[in-house]
Structure formats: structure tokens, C-alpha cells
Amino acid sequence: MLAGCAQGGSEGSALPDLPATTADEFSAHLAELDQPAVVNVWASWCLPCRSEAPLFAQAHGEYGDQIEFIGVDVQDSQAGAKAFLAEFELDFDHFFDSDRQVPNAYGGFGTPITLFFAPGGELVSLHNGVVDERTLALNIDELMRRGS
Amino acid sequence: MEFTLLWAALSAVVLAWVGLRLWPERVPEHGFDRLLGAAVAGLVVGRLVAMATQGINPLASPGDILIVRGGVHTGAAALAFALVLWWGNRKDPGALDAVAPAVLLGLAGWHGGCLWRGACLGTASDLPWAWALDGSTVTRHPVEIYAALALALGAWSVSRLGWRPFLRAGSALAIASLVRLITEPLRPSLTGGPLAWYLAGAVVGLTLIITRPRLTRDDASDLRP
Numbered sequence: 001m002l003a004g005c006a007q008g009g010s011e012g013s014a015l016p017d018l019p020a021t022t023a024d025e026f027s028a029h030l031a032e033l034d035q036p037a038v039v040n041v042w043a044s045w046c047l048p049c050r051s052e053a054p055l056f057a058q059a060h061g062e063y064g065d066q067i068e069f070i071g072v073d074v075q076d077s078q079a080g081a082k083a084f085l086a087e088f089e090l091d092f093d094h095f096f097d098s099d100r101q102v103p104n105a106y107g108g109f110g111t112p113i114t115l116f117f118a119p120g121g122e123l124v125s126l127h128n129g130v131v132d133e134r135t136l137a138l139n140i141d142e143l144m145r146r147g148s
Numbered sequence: 149m150e151f152t153l154l155w156a157a158l159s160a161v162v163l164a165w166v167g168l169r170l171w172p173e174r175v176p177e178h179g180f181d182r183l184l185g186a187a188v189a190g191l192v193v194g195r196l197v198a199m200a201t202q203g204i205n206p207l208a209s210p211g212d213i214l215i216v217r218g219g220v221h222t223g224a225a226a227l228a229f230a231l232v233l234w235w236g237n238r239k240d241p242g243a244l245d246a247v248a249p250a251v252l253l254g255l256a257g258w259h260g261g262c263l264w265r266g267a268c269l270g271t272a273s274d275l276p277w278a279w280a281l282d283g284s285t286v287t288r289h290p291v292e293i294y295a296a297l298a299l300a301l302g303a304w305s306v307s308r309l310g311w312r313p314f315l316r317a318g319s320a321l322a323i324a325s326l327v328r329l330i331t332e333p334l335r336p337s338l339t340g341g342p343l344a345w346y347l348a349g350a351v352v353g354l355t356l357i358i359t360r361p362r363l364t365r366d367d368a369s370d371l372r373p
Contacts, residue, residue: 132217
């Protein structure tokens with residue numbers, strides 16, 4: 001259902017709308033995963049999100065076959081979201097969460113937020129604010145070691 | 149959060165100030181101000197270069213400059229720091245040697261500031277002093293503590309050196325670069341880290357130590373106490 005919702009590199013308007021989700025639906029989606037997951041909560045109006053977006057594109061390129069990368073766009077417009085995804089080529093699945101149900105359910109505040117999940121959807125750690133390369137790499141390493 | 153980075157930066161500033169008080173010999177008037185100015189310049193230039201390499205236009209998104217956690221280009225920041233420090237002391241090049249130990253101690257403060265940021269840990273390790281992230285059983289090298297201790301030891305060592313031109317400054321550059329180079333494999337990374345910059349810093353530092361005193365042999369006697 002979600003595949004191809006964020007194929008970047010072209011005009012944002014050419015992308016399909018992001019699928020809407022609720023906290024329960026998102027939690028159920030995570031529970032079905034047999035890989036660890038990195039969930040980035042972002043919005044197109046969020047300046048810090050722009051700053052960390054290239055890092056997620058890079059991390060997905062390097063670890064995308066071992067870890068599920070998922071974006072959750074909060075309090076945004078579909079047009080803004082698609083332009084953002086096209087600009088940063090974040091070529092993984094993204095959900096649309098207009099009333100912040102997903103981050104609120106896990107206790108995060110502000111935007112951006114990055115959440116790290118073990119296979120099956122257990123929350124391992126949560127990072128409020130911009131994530132730097134070291135923190136992202138460390139938490140990815142932690143997820144992979146827990147999974148092995 | 150950004151505030152934890154501010155605490156780490158404050159640790160660096162305080163320890164650089166302590167360094168200037170511990171080793172005040174030949175430190176110029178306003179030495180601390182010049183050091184602080186050079187550090188801020190390095191941070192801004194490093195951030196701008198990082199933004200440019202990430203494809204973010206600083207003119208279109210000027211607010212991003214403040215988001216330091218988004219990345220600071222190590223090489224550009226170090227170059228800008230060195231150039232601004234040199235320019236501020238261009239009439240008194242010996243001042244660079246005078247502040248060198250304090251710079252290393254300030255760097256030690258930055259790395260030790262990982263304790264405020266909760267960001268001391270590196271790759272997994274079974275060594276007795278390794279510790280784990282909250283809720284984890286995977287123990288890890290406290291790599292930033294290693295770096296802080298090595299830099300503090302380096303600061304003390306440089307303070308014991310003589311006053312040949314650029315001997316202390318070159319040694320400090322070499323030590324800072326080598327500490328980062330040696331500890332880098334212990335840091336999880338997506339990119340492998342800026343190893344080439346660290347290597348270049350070490351080479352430049354060692355070259356300064358080896359060649360500069362010879363180039364200025366005639367002037368060197370003037371700088372000896």
C-alpha cells in the first residue's frame with residue numbers, strides 16, 4: 001500500500017498523496033515488521049527537519065536492506081509533504097499524520113523526533129529534536145546488535 | 149536537544165579559560181576573546197560548509213545555520229578557526245604557541261561535555277570500564293572520555309615544551325588531529341568520519357614542528373625566554 005509513496009527526484013506534484021495513519025494503525029504496522037525500524041517524525045515547515053533529512057537519505061541508502069526506515073509527516077499539507085520528499089529524495093515509506101497521533105502516542109514532543117524500534121514494534125529509544133550523525137549511527141548499531 | 153550541545157560548548161569555553169590561567173606565559177592581552185572569536189568563526193564556517201555539502205542553501209534557509217546538530221564540517225571549521233586565530237594574532241605569531249595548550253584543554257572540555265549530552269559511547273566493547281546505553285545490555289567504549297583524557301594529557305605535554313616558533317602550535321595541531329584519528333574507529337558512523345582531514349591536520353602539525361624552527365632559525369633566539 002505504501003510502496004512508492006515517496007519516490008523522490010522528480011516534481012513533488014507527481015508524487016501520490018501520503019497515506020493517512022492513526023496511532024493504532026501505525027503501531028499495528030510496526031508490529032508486523034520482522035526488521036528493526038527507524039521512524040523519523042518530520043514536517044515540511046520544520047527547519048530542523050530539513051537539516052537532518054539528508055542524513056536519513058544517507059542512512060537509508062546504507063542500511064535500508066537491514067532496517068526499515070519510515071517517515072511520519074505531522075501537521076502538514078499533502079502538497080508541502082510531497083515537495084519536501086521530492087527535494088530530499090527520501091525514498092522510503094512515509095505516513096501522513098495530520099494531528100500528531102503517532103508521536104503523541106510514544107511520548108515525543110516537538111518536531112523532529114526520531115524513534116528506534118526493535119523487530120515487532122518495541123520502542124527501544126526516542127530522540128527529541130535534530131538527530132546528529134553519531135547519534136543516528138549509534139542507535140542503528142544498537143538496533144542491529146539487539147536484532148542479531 | 150540543542151541545550152545539551154550548549155552545555156558541551158560551555159565546558160569547552162570554561163576549560164579553555166582555565167587553560168589560559170594555568171599556562172599564562174606569553175598569552176597576549178585579550179587572548180581569551182580572540183580564542184572565543186576564532187571558535188565562533190570556525191563553528192559558523194563549518195556549519196555553512198556542512199549545509200552546502202548537504203544541498204541546503206544558507207541564503208534560502210538562514211535559520212538552518214543555528215541548527216548546529218545538523219552537522220558542522222570538521223575540516224572547514226578547523227581551517228576557519230586556525231585562520232581567524234592567526235589573523236587576530238598576525239602581529240604576534242608567538243601568541244599561537246602561547247594559547248596552544250589552552251586550545252587542547254578546551255577541546256578536552258568539548259569531548260568531556262559528552263557527559264551532559266549523553267553521547268560518550270562508541271562501538272561495542274567488553275572491557276571492564278565499558279558501559280551501556282540506558283536499557284541496553286550492549287556495553288560500549290566511552291570513546292569521548294578517551295579523547296578528552298588524551299587531549300588533556302596533550303595540553304599538559306604541550307605546556308612543557310619550549311618556545312621555538314610554532315613548536316607548541318604545531319604540536320597542539322598534531323595532537324588534536326591524532327587523537328581524533330586514533331579514536332575515530334571507535335565511533336559508530338555512517339560516513340567513516342573525516343579521516344582525511346584528521347590525517348592532514350596531523351601532517352601539517354608535524355610539518356610545522358619539523359620545518360618552522362629551521363626556517364626561522366635566525367629569529368628563534370629572540371623568542372627564547
